[in-house]
Amino acid sequence: MRPPVPTPLIAIEVADTPRRGVGRVVLARPGEPPVLGPGGEDVEPTEEITGKAGTTHRRNGRWVLGVGEATPADWRTAGASLSRALQADAEQGGGTTFDVSVTDDTDVQAFVLGLLLGGYRYRVTGEDEPRRVKSLRLVGTTSPDEVREAVDLATATALTRDLANTPSDIKDPAWLATTAAKIAKTVPGLQVEVRDEKWLTREGFGGVLAVGAGSTRPPRLVHLTWNGATTGPHLVLIGKGITFDTGGISIKPADGMHLMRTDMAGGAAVIAAVTAIARRSLPIRVTALVPCAENHVSGTSYRPGDVVRHYGGTTTEVTNTDAEGRLVLADAMAYAVRNLKPDALVDVATLTGAMKITLGVRTGGLFATDDRLATQIAEAGERTGEAWWRMPLVEDLADDVKSDIADLRQCPPGPGGITAALFLREFTDGLPWAHLDIAGPARSDQNYAEVVSGATGFAARTLVELAEHYQA
Template structure:
């Protein structure tokens, strides 16, 4: 699907029309059509977030129309507007339209259509066109071919970047949605290589022997029970070789999580192909960082593996080591993600000399109880760095919220038989983050738990059912901020 900017207000040669407006009369005036030519079921008030579909009849032709309410300057909300734009695209796609005209001109009367909002709009158009149906034998390809955008002072550079960001989100969702019998650690590594290499990224993939030789004992303890061996994926974009700053993006890469010997119930295992949502975000973001030629040094790290059951499984009650040198008591084998992440974080510090670290992971079910599916909880050791991360998420219209890290919580991750325990108990989202933080040393570090935001049970707005690509676009914005 292609997007291009147009200055004219003609709606000819299109079978779909999306109009930002305050009421239905604006449509008739804008296109010189009598109001009786707009066939609708109910009154459209033009409130922010309101969407209504109708049919435009002109010259014996029918055109499917979606009205999007923009409200007024006091009540305008970017999040509601982008959601309604997604609903409009999806609604017109159901009507099999091929060419859509999106008229944004009325938007400038209630909002400042700055570069941030333009990028949100253009990326939303790409994101709204995606759905996962790769394995449906009767799947029909999208009929949507082009979207022509009309507006005041729209920027071609914003369009180009917005499209890249939208494609970044879609690629992240694709990786997350792939079934685990196909998206094994090795396959994830191969796809990552094929994805990032054309953009000039350096990528290194380490096998199980190299992982073990590096002393990544915690990561390997999780991985060794599976017939599908682990793969450590390291991607490097050295866009500022003269700079000492190095940002490590660490994504949890559990391509499948059965829970191990602390096995999950079946209902909880069905969606565990998405337990690599953090890895998906990092891989997709690294591709975009290279495509945009961001002048920063960024290293993407994914410790990909499966948490399975065999005679080689690590067990509750075990005490294992880690690349960071700390011993860990295993209270539950289903608290595995943090074990892979601590070795990946240590690798970033020791081997890649990272000066700043962000880890992103579908880590705890407790994250859903904390903030639901609206925002991702964060644990950090550096408020200044957190605020940079927060701004990056806000720019992408995604939300994070910092959790408290009290000394009493830090005591919970300690154990009487080992340095640490992987199951510190409630508050589980916070103690899981603190556990990872034990390996970040004094380096500015932010942990983002996307367990509640990485997956949707049903389509909504710009998202389809399945993976959401949570974090992918914000990580690109974060890389940009590292240039300052």
């Protein structure tokens, strides 16, 4: 059975006093002996209870959860570990609702993110759905508004995971666009348009059409609009929506190709972020564009050596059909510049293996033409637990993007992440712009902190936080 989209998450409640007859969770911090929070008076201390972040133990009818030094990372780790432990216990017949005794200095956002995302699971199975934890109640001095904001961020992350994890036999461009539209229509004020291949042909989206030409499942463009303010800055978010990537004629190795169902993780993050922005009624204008295509191999596939004409007329010499992401982003960026009057552009994409090699799998690459925008993105990521590292736009390499037979060359030699960013910069018309390369952190092969194996949902929280605090 295929999981629903969006995945239901644990309900988080807030109360002043604990309930009778309900399992209780006590927080513990390192010390000699460890310092136990409210509800720990009856817990017998043992050597196993250290207070280390993420450790869980059952003692005297209580769960004891280590929160370490109570940094945001510790709180996320603690929440995720507790969620996993309680889920595992529930599957063996344990409880499905618990009270967690929090303290005044609990980092509510980080803790709730861990609680909701640590137990996330996406699995296509013929088995019955296992018994699951249904609700957790935070007992103590906790702001409901803080909890709601954290739930919104976690929901955006989980939706990004849902969309990226969905297998590509189900998820083609039409499915992604239709699903985005269905979700958007549940949020008052969030407008959505889905453009089909006929519209893309009329408008001249040559990059999207070329990439999608090898598939029997035609491309789409998702256009989401949130007008949360009548004046002020207009932020445009653009996400790569490649629903499966074979590499085309420049075909990928078989090892790892199955992970290319997540090659639209940037587009998923943009869809989820704008949905959360609208759900929270943030006072800002935000538009999202997600060009969706399947990069397949057939007799109609585009070829190395082809020249693609993008929206607006700029031409690109194709040198590698596996560098398809920048071609679809270029169309959407050119369209945004000409038609949407943005104050800033931010694109998000699983774009280059080079960035994965450069920064590993837990940090996103940040390129920007505007220092203020770059700082706001990095700070938004820091506040929400997503790490970014700013990369240089090396001007000495800028001329390498030029082509002898077209305006631009798709894949010039040199450092791949940087040259890809320099290519995209050609479509910004000088506007403040940031390019977020999430090839590394968009997926994981293991659980850590609030991250689970599979699609991680990376970038969605950063985008929501950026929109909430954005200053042009």
